[in-house]
Amino acid sequence: MIFEYAPAPESRSVVTLRETYDLFVDGEFAPAEGGEYLTTLNPADETKLAQVAVAGEADVDRAVAAARRAYDTVWSRMSGAERGKYLFRIARIIQERSRELAVLESMDNGKPIKETRDVDLPLVAAHFFYYAGWADKLRHAGLGPDPRPLGVAAQVIPWNFPLLMLAWKIAPALATGNTVVLKPAETTPLTALVFAEICQEADLPPGVVNILTGAGETGRALVEHPGTDKVAFTGSTEVGRRIARSVAGTDKRVTLELGGKGANIVYDDAAIDQAVEGIVSGIFFNQGHVCCAGSRLLVQESIAEELLPRLKDRVAKLRLGDPLDKNTDIGAINSAAQLERIRALTDSGTDEGVERWSPACDLPSTGYWFAPTLLTGVSQAHRVAREEIFGPVLSVLTFRTPEEAVAKANNTPYGLSAGVWTEKGSRMLWTAERLRAGVIWSNTFNKFDPTSPFGGYKESGYGREGGRHGLEAYLG
Amino acid sequence: MPVSHTATAPEATTNRALRAFLHGLPGVDEVGARARAQDLSTRSIKTTAKAQAIDLAISMVDLTTLEGADTPGKVRALCAKAALPDPADRTVPRVGAVCVYPDMVATAVGALRGTGVGVASVATAFPAGRAPLEVKLADTRRAVADGAAEIDMVIDRGAFLSGDYLKVHDEITAVKEACGPAHLKVILETGELVTYDNVRRASHLAIRAGADFIKTSTGKVAPAATPPVVLVMLEAVRDHHAATGARVGVKPAGGIRTTKDAIRQLVLVNEIAGPAWLTPDLFRIGASSLLNDLLMQRTRLTTGTYPGPDYYTQD
Numbered sequence: 001m002i003f004e005y006a007p008a009p010e011s012r013s014v015v016t017l018r019e020t021y022d023l024f025v026d027g028e029f030a031p032a033e034g035g036e037y038l039t040t041l042n043p044a045d046e047t048k049l050a051q052v053a054v055a056g057e058a059d060v061d062r063a064v065a066a067a068r069r070a071y072d073t074v075w076s077r078m079s080g081a082e083r084g085k086y087l088f089r090i091a092r093i094i095q096e097r098s099r100e101l102a103v104l105e106s107m108d109n110g111k112p113i114k115e116t117r118d119v120d121l122p123l124v125a126a127h128f129f130y131y132a133g134w135a136d137k138l139r140h141a142g143l144g145p146d147p148r149p150l151g152v153a154a155q156v157i158p159w160n161f162p163l164l165m166l167a168w169k170i171a172p173a174l175a176t177g178n179t180v181v182l183k184p185a186e187t188t189p190l191t192a193l194v195f196a197e198i199c200q201e202a203d204l205p206p207g208v209v210n211i212l213t214g215a216g217e218t219g220r221a222l223v224e225h226p227g228t229d230k231v232a233f234t235g236s237t238e239v240g241r242r243i244a245r246s247v248a249g250t251d252k253r254v255t256l257e258l259g260g261k262g263a264n265i266v267y268d269d270a271a272i273d274q275a276v277e278g279i280v281s282g283i284f285f286n287q288g289h290v291c292c293a294g295s296r297l298l299v300q301e302s303i304a305e306e307l308l309p310r311l312k313d314r315v316a317k318l319r320l321g322d323p324l325d326k327n328t329d330i331g332a333i334n335s336a337a338q339l340e341r342i343r344a345l346t347d348s349g350t351d352e353g354v355e356r357w358s359p360a361c362d363l364p365s366t367g368y369w370f371a372p373t374l375l376t377g378v379s380q381a382h383r384v385a386r387e388e389i390f391g392p393v394l395s396v397l398t399f400r401t402p403e404e405a406v407a408k409a410n411n412t413p414y415g416l417s418a419g420v421w422t423e424k425g426s427r428m429l430w431t432a433e434r435l436r437a438g439v440i441w442s443n444t445f446n447k448f449d450p451t452s453p454f455g456g457y458k459e460s461g462y463g464r465e466g467g468r469h470g471l472e473a474y475l476g
Numbered sequence: 477m478p479v480s481h482t483a484t485a486p487e488a489t490t491n492r493a494l495r496a497f498l499h500g501l502p503g504v505d506e507v508g509a510r511a512r513a514q515d516l517s518t519r520s521i522k523t524t525a526k527a528q529a530i531d532l533a534i535s536m537v538d539l540t541t542l543e544g545a546d547t548p549g550k551v552r553a554l555c556a557k558a559a560l561p562d563p564a565d566r567t568v569p570r571v572g573a574v575c576v577y578p579d580m581v582a583t584a585v586g587a588l589r590g591t592g593v594g595v596a597s598v599a600t601a602f603p604a605g606r607a608p609l610e611v612k613l614a615d616t617r618r619a620v621a622d623g624a625a626e627i628d629m630v631i632d633r634g635a636f637l638s639g640d641y642l643k644v645h646d647e648i649t650a651v652k653e654a655c656g657p658a659h660l661k662v663i664l665e666t667g668e669l670v671t672y673d674n675v676r677r678a679s680h681l682a683i684r685a686g687a688d689f690i691k692t693s694t695g696k697v698a699p700a701a702t703p704p705v706v707l708v709m710l711e712a713v714r715d716h717h718a719a720t721g722a723r724v725g726v727k728p729a730g731g732i733r734t735t736k737d738a739i740r741q742l743v744l745v746n747e748i749a750g751p752a753w754l755t756p757d758l759f760r761i762g763a764s765s766l767l768n769d770l771l772m773q774r775t776r777l778t779t780g781t782y783p784g785p786d787y788y789t790q791d
Contacts, residue, residue, distance in 0.1 A: 003528070003746045003754050008520035114518060273711050274508025309718075317747055326520040423503045443505050 024196035026066035027206025043110035070207030080136035087132030110332030130450035149177030151229030159185035255463025260416030263409035264294030270421035292417035316359035342391030349384035415457025504672035555587035585623035596626035648685035679712035700730025729762025
């Protein structure tokens with residue numbers, strides 16, 4: 001018989017969308033001076049969700065001034081224990097409103113509800129709880145006897161994990177006594193604006209957190225603003241380079257979390273069914289919109305013939321469709337522009353002669369969709385093995401010896417993540433020691449925890465977020 | 477390099493060859509296996525899908541009574557229920573089989589004549605299995621002679637854990653032969669095998685020795701049919717099918733009490749072994765109290781209200 005799952009869409013009624021959203025500056029929502037708005041869409045069906053203000057230079061000035069005032073008069077003077085109370089309060093409100101936030105995030109971003117509900121939101125709350133705990137213990141963090149905040153932090157975050165990236169940026173900044181001006185991505189600003197409401201609900205002093213919406217120009221104005229002391233950016237390597245250039249020669253501190261082309265190495269003695277799971281979660285989690293995705297599978301040649309059919313079989317079982325359906329594994333691509341980029345890069349692989357495979361799967365007629373795709377017969381020279389595709393596309397390469405696996409894994413301008421699959425502990429350690437990547441997962445992939453630092457080598461950026469190391473980026 | 481699961485198993489059956497085959501199987505990563513089972517447990521089954529799943533689950537139940545205090549009367553009551561689970565609603569399918577101790581087979585066969593429900597019996601010195609082979613074989617032959625269509629045998633866990641795979645293999649082969657036309661379900665008692673690697677090895681060993689079904693537990697040892705254990709066993713039958721084209725069934729037993737538990741098992745079947753296994757010929761659920769919950773949920777779906785537990789017979 002055919003065992004069909006019934007559609008089980010999460011109710012949208014927990015979300016109250018406003019027609020328009022304004023900027024959040026100095027504890028209040030206020031329109032942008034330029035009066036300009038952009039529209040944010042639901043990528044799953046291309047319907048309009050809301051209008052969001054576009055911040056211009058004057059707005060950036062106002063927000064930075066508010067953050068400075070809050071820093072000088074309140075936040076940097078407050079005891080760590082007091083700051084911690086605010087952060088704990090924010091964390092609790094996030095938990096209370098997590099259903100609403102999860103649904104909204106799914107609608108704005110296109111990712112499946114089971115990821116926002118089971119991964120993003122628990123991690124968001126955990127980050128605030130974790131850094132709340134550090135706020136009164138900074139002197140014991142091993143970063144000097146009397147670590148001091150830097151001042152005003154300009155933070156620019158991407159669209160792949162809108163609320164989680166906000167948490168990664170704001171929680172350590174506030175815990176260490178900095179104030180922030182944050183710009184969410186133009187395609188996914190809505191949960192940041194609900195977060196602004198949460199700051200009000202928590203009675204956070206005005207100006208400690210400011211949220212400016214807008215596109216690249218707003219981000220540039222914020223990053224280049226002379227009144228900020230620290231820039232934190234997560235996004236593409238290309239924009240990261242521009243930011244590094246623009247702050248060079250100033251005394252601003254910078255952390256950059258940029259692109260990746262993570263290697264997922266599967267040795268012939270790996271627990272094969274779990275390795276298949278790890279490969280799937282490594283590249284198809286969040287539609288592959290993950291900078292640390294395991295987008296290059298390096299499989300030992302002796303098991304490639306056994307592993308690939310299992311992998312295809314598994315990928316064919318992924319359920320693509322309505323992100324709000326609890327049974328959905330793969331949601332929508334975040335924007336038309338990103339879909340175009342994924343198509344172009346994947347096609348370049350086909351042009352270069354790699355073999356392309358996707359399961360038979362019906363794509364919805366509206367919205368931005370891309371079927372999970374495996375590219376086989378890939379060599380290091382192909383574009384699809386070198387450039388970050390940032391979509392549900394896995395490039396499969398093979399290797400014969402551990403030395404070759406390490407050489408291929410490291411032969412990339414990036415160095416954010418890697419996975420190693422083997423049942424043999426000594427081989428695991430041997431490999432991990434030689435990989436040039438910020439995070440190396442052992443017999444798992446895409447696991448995050450607030451206590452664990454995250455960051456890259458080479459063109460994947462510099463600085464670490466998360467853990468005790470994440471405090472350092474916000475302390476002088 | 478490990479021996480591929482798809483490679484043909486060794487020809488000569490010696491303990492050394494069995495050991496090489498079983499230890500060459502890919503390992504099971506415990507954390508990953510648990511995570512996958514957990515992930516599948518969040519599949520949401522509602523309305524039409526749920527109604528379908530409930531009827532399927534009912535038809536897969538091996539309605540079981542395995543108590544020292546079992547009486548012919550109790551077994552006959554169970555048989556009546558197996559053939560007509562809900563007298564108030566004749567659209568309810570009958571269960572897969574009735575599972576009893578060997579001495580109750582004749583009673584059950586008599587009670588079920590003409591109903592289409594088969595009798596399964598736990599022959600082979602259930603539940604410990606600690607009896608000489610000739611006793612187990614006699615137990616089996618007698619149950620089959622009395623009319624059992626299915627034999628649930630326990631493996632010698634002591635022999636398995638001490639590495640005497642040949643003994644386990646040969647016992648299964650001998651019992652299979654003694655079964656004649658009856659189907660053989662091999663109980664691995666996974667709670668005593670402890671590791672998932674052992675579960676995978678025991679599954680392949682039983683399949684190789686001729687099992688028609690592999691079954692998790694006797695129901696007398698906890699933990700029994702946990703989702704990760706069933707997942708590993710489903711992977712084994714899936715891999716065996718990929719290698720040989722033959723399909724072996726799976727029967728979780730022990731601890732499956734609610735409709736939700738049963739539906740989670742069906743999701744595992746659907747997504748691990750595949751939809752071809754969603755039939756009572758290839759998947760059974762050993763249970764005693766599950767049936768009433770399935771019936772209650774079924775009534776709730778058709779009428780919109782929960783009947784009280786007193787509307788269903790207790791045995």
